[in-house]
Amino acid sequence: MAVSTPILGISVLAYMMVVFYFGWLGYKQTKDTDDYMLAGRKVNPFVLAFSYGAAFISTSAIIGFGGYAAAFGMGILWLVAMNIVVGIFIAFVIFGSRTRRMGFNLKAVTFPELIGRRFQSRFIQGFSGALITIFMPLYAGSVLIGGARFMETVLGIEYNTAVLMLAIIVAAYVITGGLIAVMYTDALQGVLMFIGMAILLVLTYAKLGGVVEAHQALTNMAYLVPDNLAAVGHTGWTSMPAFNSPTWWTLVSTIILGVGIGVLAQPQLAVRFMTVESTRSLKRAVLSGGPFIFMMAGVAYIVGALSNVYFFNTQGMISLDVAGGNIDKIIPEYINSAMPDYFVVFFLLTLLAAAMSTLSSQFHAMGTAFGHDFYREGIMKGKIAKTINVTRAGIATTIMISVILAYILPPGIIARATAIFFGLCAAAFLPMYTGAIFWKRMTRQGATASLLVGTFASLFWLTFVHAKEASALGISQALFGKVTLLTGTWTVVDPILVATPLAIIVAIVVSLMTKPESKEHIELCFKRE
Template sequence: MPDLPIPTLATFAVYLAGMLAIGIICYRNTNTISDFILGGRRLNSLTAALSAHASDSSGWLLLGLTGWAYTSGLDALWMIVGLAIGIYLSWKFVAARLRTYTEQAGDALTISSYFEHRFEDDSRVLRVVSAIIILIFYTLYVSSGLVAGGLLFGEVFGIEFVTAVAVSAIVIVAYTFIGGFLAVSYTDVVQGLLMVLALVAVPLIGLYAVGGFDALFSGIEAKEPALLTLGRQTGYDAATGAWSAGGAFGLVSIVSSMAWGLGYFGQPHILARFMGIRSAAQIKSARRIGMTWVIVSMLGALLVGLVGIVFFEQPLGDPEKVFVNLTEAVLNPWIGGIMLAAVLAAIMSTADSQLLVVSSVLTEDLYRTLVNSKASDAQLVWIGRLLIVATAIVAFVLALQGGSVLGLVGYAWAGFGAAFGPLILISLYWKGVTRHGALAGIVSGAAMVVLWKQIGTPFGLYEMVPAFVLSAVLVPVVSLMTQTTLPSAAATARIDGFEAVEG
């Protein structure tokens, strides 16, 4: 192992100690299963917004998106636009209604329990099926975070991959185990602020280093003019370090890139922030804070990738390390350590949320529902903690298989977006959804994602698109065919009063 960079090591140590301290403080306020899963529904608008989007962004923002911008140039904008639209619409059309309904519907703590209450599913099939889907895709999602952590520690400290992934897993599990939802949410605020600071400072300093925007664009054009053409595909060969122009970035590619925005309607860790905010009245201010953070951060990530194209005379063998490499090159080790801690923040802020959701599902939707309905809050909280450890171990094993951070995230993102997104949207606006329609939407969305991926993503179309469309069609079609199983008026009456609480 090479000599460890002391300034960076010290910065990381202080950062990690701070995250653990927050976990310990939150431990004192985590007494019930509601506290552990949703923080007692007492997040303010700032905490809810930054936690929602820090937990959403993960390593794909600082590693995946920056790497895509490095290899594809301005065509990374299609994903950014799609994500921004999806974020806004999810805050606008889902957040307030879901917050209000889940509290009134038996204080539903998870998306699975929301489905059970909304559709009066006494069979509990909806709850169990949705819980299984969450377990499958979140285990993949957590593994992507551990891969990203492995890349970071390996690059910065020269630690071999297995050890680096293990270090990432231990750190993330520690404070999530201790403090539950409140620890996750409050650490996300710190992590979110650190991430946006890094995504403003690093690209601007890098831009100055290459000579400003004129020098940046002329330098990119010298490498490959297609990188600056919105709507023109660009290929990158890591072996030779050369970019090459392809054909037009056609409709399928544009739709696939922008379809990432559809995922926001069905991500359980984001929906949990909507459910955990103090009141629906705080949704509007949370939406404004969240949108500001997201737009600034994603544009910063795009600029990091573009600056990297010009700054590095020797093209990168691994484009997903462009942020790390640029940070080490343009900043002194102490400041660079803070910026690199932002990558760790991005990884941790998502992995901790995902571990908590998996633990919540196993504890609330499976253990208490199917095994021990009389378990005390103290028992459930400790079971939840132990299941966090178990999930992390499984994700660790999967992470050792390696893979692209963005590729792993994209698969899990599509799984949740297609399985739950259409049903969440439709069920909050239309009383006519039946439990059969709900089940058809969930199963078809998840199954199509897996099938589309397994047959090699035909036409290059992102699996989110056909799966989301299929689910969105089957929810109303099957519901209309099974109107004899409509939920009672009591279960749907709340929908009439939603307009009064929407931001």
């Protein structure tokens, strides 16, 4: 389908003008570190909800996980339930209120600084900042891939050029405007994403003859599951994979649990809880956040799976075959083939919004982790008064790393790269973060041990046991002469199910064996407003 170049050009130009206007406003309103890092702690509940949702749901969800649904079916809808219950309700109401209050009490401006000050540990803050700086580019790279793949398919732009364009556009307003610019552009982009996904759902069902007809047709296609996928547990696009099969373990442990639980410990999301004026604002944000997540993630997964019906009806092939085996190309191919010309233009803006909102949050989180947490606290031991310029340099550096990863990562990597980062955050940060805001008896030694065990257990499992990553890295093969150290089911069990419980146990045992934090410090941390 040839998209009208004048219409597309005008639409993209208008959209960019609005985005850069918000970036300029952010720059004008950024007076100090609190403004740059936390948007002045005065963010509106609606802006919070849509900024949080837009930062959470990106092209990795729409393109990557939507493509995964096209390949493996609607079992991934369990992730939507996890996203709403864990990622919105538990995150905002239970974690968010305590995070906001403790962040205010300790005058923390980043996620690592919150944890570091809670346990009075520069090591925890610096190590956490380094971990974010090193591994978040993997997630950012996957988001870049998602946006660039759609630009490649729809606009005919060469993939590497599309990656670079996307990165430069986002970098421009994140580096100058800080979190004020990030959150207000995120909210704008979130509204655009919500409208785009709602239209996509309606048009898809209309194209396939109705809700019941579309789902029944997809159910009837179970016999078309390729033999190689059936052999690893694929039973059809409207049913769960065979229990205990490799596909079942990947879906349940890596996708549903890895992302569904890992969201609670995402630094770029947790820091948003510290941007609002009151706990009441967090509770109000739930009313907007829940429907937003359902419309964004739920629609992507449903449409991804139903794309099989459209491609079979029009081309006699399932989606995976149409995309040449690359699941990251399925959603772009479907939109470009099935949707009317005007909607292709609008959906391009929707995907640009999804990519830019998440990338801006990631770039800001990586830059602050490098400049404020790793460099200022970890390396310089707090001797630098202001870190905005170092943070901006950190943003620029991590953007370049993310772009390089987007160039070199293999096809079909978006969903897996996202799940890897979410799972690593769950193992490294979640036990320590949970203990920090809920358990007064947790000690600095317990938090440090939990952070180290969670990090290195997760990385060890990815390198030497989990088959997908271990085989790609080849380290186990080089050192021990075999692809993985363990065999059988263990090779498809995600690190989150091993590393996170280990980190929890270590946090509790070491804390109970060591001296509690001072009573005065604990009272300051947990002081109510």
